[in-house]
Amino acid sequence: LSGFSWMGLKNPIHKIIVALTLQFCLSFLYPDFNIFSLFLLGLAVGFMAPLGIYLFKAKQQKELFFALAIAYTTGTCFFTSAVGDRVFMAIIFTSIALFCAIVLRNYKVNTDAKTLSLSFISYLPLMLWLLLDSNLFETLSRHAGIDIWSKETSMIATFHIVGLVAAYFVDTSKIKQHFFIAALFIASYSLSYFELPLLLAMVYPFTISYYNVVVFTTLSKEVNLSKLAFMMIFVGWIASGLGLAVALSRILH
Numbered sequence: 001l002s003g004f005s006w007m008g009l010k011n012p013i014h015k016i017i018v019a020l021t022l023q024f025c026l027s028f029l030y031p032d033f034n035i036f037s038l039f040l041l042g043l044a045v046g047f048m049a050p051l052g053i054y055l056f057k058a059k060q061q062k063e064l065f066f067a068l069a070i071a072y073t074t075g076t077c078f079f080t081s082a083v084g085d086r087v088f089m090a091i092i093f094t095s096i097a098l099f100c101a102i103v104l105r106n107y108k109v110n111t112d113a114k115t116l117s118l119s120f121i122s123y124l125p126l127m128l129w130l131l132l133d134s135n136l137f138e139t140l141s142r143h144a145g146i147d148i149w150s151k152e153t154s155m156i157a158t159f160h161i162v163g164l165v166a167a168y169f170v171d172t173s174k175i176k177q178h179f180f181i182a183a184l185f186i187a188s189y190s191l192s193y194f195e196l197p198l199l200l201a202m203v204y205p206f207t208i209s210y211y212n213v214v215v216f217t218t219l220s221k222e223v224n225l226s227k228l229a230f231m232m233i234f235v236g237w238i239a240s241g242l243g244l245a246v247a248l249s250r251i252l253h
Contacts, residue, residue, distance in 0.1 A: 012051045012225065013107050019047040020098040027090035049236055050229040055107070056220040064216055065168050072160035072209060080150040118222055123231050125178045126218060127239040129211045132185045134243025136192060136204070142247070145195055152201035159202050163209025174214075181211045 009015060023044040029037050056064060078089060140146055148156060172180075184207040191200040219235070222228040 011105075011108075012054055013101055013105055016048055016051050016055075017098065017101045017105065019044045019051075020094060020101055023048075024091070024094045024098055027087065027094050030087045030090050046232075046237075050225070050232040053216060053219045053232075054222070054225050054228055056216065062168075064213065064220075065164055068209065068212060068216075069161055069164055072164075072205070073157045076149070076153055076157045076160065076205075080153075118218070120231075122218065123235055125181075126215050126235050129181055129185070129215065130235060130239035131243040131246075132189075133208060133211070134240040135246045136185075136188060136243075138244050138247035139250075140192060140200075140204075143192075146192060146197050146200065148197050148201040148204075152197065155198070155201040156205045159205040160209045163206035164213060166206070167210045167213035174218075177214050181207070181214065184210065 009018070022040060026033075026037055026041050026044065033041065074093075078086075081089070140148065184203065188200065188204045188207050191203055215235070219228060219231070222231070
């Protein structure tokens, strides 16, 4: 739906304002969500994901670096917070995002800064990385013996930043990037199997940050918003959903 006009509303950032307003209202219901409110929240998040990526130009690496740095550091620090405290976080963070969107409501995407539409094959590695990340993240979240988020919080936040710096400053080909990401995931999975939490708290956050820069950079080059929204179904929803299903089935761990 994010790739189509909403009753004459075509500006991506105006659509984001609508989605953020919906998310802001739903934040007051947390954590007492029902099926209907979860459906609406899913719509809001689903709307914003492709729209937010589309607003990034292919060369906005500096802005992407700071956005991900803030997101990863904040998310890591509050990951183990009590459920009751998260309602205030949801309201505050959504309010900040909504305020910024309103201030930037007249922002227009320079499509000349984007490349031509990418082939489906170009997105296949991204789907694999999302699946592997989702599976490992959900597995570790349910593994009492490897509680890295509450015990190694500072280490995780630090290596998130290190991963972003590496992705930002190391200029290499896409093929080499994907081989490097594959090696990072092999290392992350190996450390989780051998239950080495300290090393895992270094390698896994680095992996997440590094591959996400590659994912965001690749997706931001897509000039066609409708195709980007369609591809997000595979790159985001299906890949992460399969990762969760694999984690719950305990096939790999």
